Amino acid sequence: MNIDHHIPDEILLAYASGSAPEAWSLIVATHLALCPQCRERVSEHERMGGSLLESLPPEALTEDAFDLLMKKIDGQPEQEVTVKEPVVWVPSVLPEPLRSYVGGDLHALKWRRLGKGVLHIPIETKDGQAQARLLKVPAGKPVPTHGHNGDELTLVLTGSFKTHQGEFRRGDIETADGDVEHTPLAGEGEDCICLAVTDAPLRFKSLGAKLVQPFIGI
């Protein structure tokens, strides 16, 4: 599998530095599971973090800090020896960490209707800025036309979709910012399931879609 569309460097950096909101980090980490190249880049960025940490002027802790720490460590309940469970090879469509966020693989999902055959599942994160959700667009159907107030990242998990930027398949990331207005079209043959994260509510073009927007929480 070849990934053609990657996550922009500055977003990978936000993930590595810890400044990205949780929903962004969720889509980055899920893409990383499918993309060795971005995985490598995040490691590079984390190395920068390590290197910056190393170069910080040390600030002394209180006199007895080490003794207090050892007391704390000795007082811990016996650490269960972390023997890694042998990996049970259950193939799944949704990679971690996404699978844990939605409570299981595809068969466990409870889809809600979004209109025009499109289904969705809002995903709960603790950040107040960005919103994550799974979208399921029937094969060959368009996703309702929308523009953005902010940035949107979309990660394809099954099927594919096309925009003017090209075709997006499993593992690919589509990046849209405030200026982009697009009508993604799902590919034929397989429903397109993707993870979409926005840092501002979408602006839908049609009045109908606008009217329902406040009620469906996207």
Add this chain to the structure above:
Amino acid sequence: MANDVADVFSADDLVHCLLAVGARQDRLAFRVLFDHFAPRVKTYIVQLGCSHQQAEELAQETMVKVWNKASQFDSEKAAPSTWVFRIARNLRIDAFRRESHPELDQNDPSLLPAEERPADITVEQKQSEQQLRKAMDELPQEQMELLHLSFFQDMAHGAIAEKLGLPLGTVKSRLRLALGKLRKKIDDDQMYTSGLSE
């Protein structure tokens, strides 16, 4: 002061200490790690805008994690500083924002593995710690500032743009430029070093 003593240890010494803690809960080795890392983690947390007391607590918590997880440390995959940075980063996200930092699961059957790489790449990985530091020092001030804001001010790109009075697009493209430059610098240096060693 204990900190000065710890600073005479090399990066390799820190690797050995971390491995010793992981293998046999070596307390002397842990003391070295504590003296080296705890004061730096404290500075890291203070720079992120925390009180000294909170920073002290988080530095302590970071070291508890270092003790507990030392057996999982893999010296082939990361330098101790990077490994400790990840622990401190995740703890402070949890503490400040009550959020978690979603991470991929290396044992997930859905994970697409990277292609096998020749063994000498790992050696280059180690060299690149110093090269990275050097390359970062050579970045123009305005680009280094953005890296600092990302790592030490917990600022999303929008917030950085606002603080610096720059358009969002400029912040993004400047960051991209800085990261691209660092990558190129390290690649060039690696070619140079491997050329020398032949």
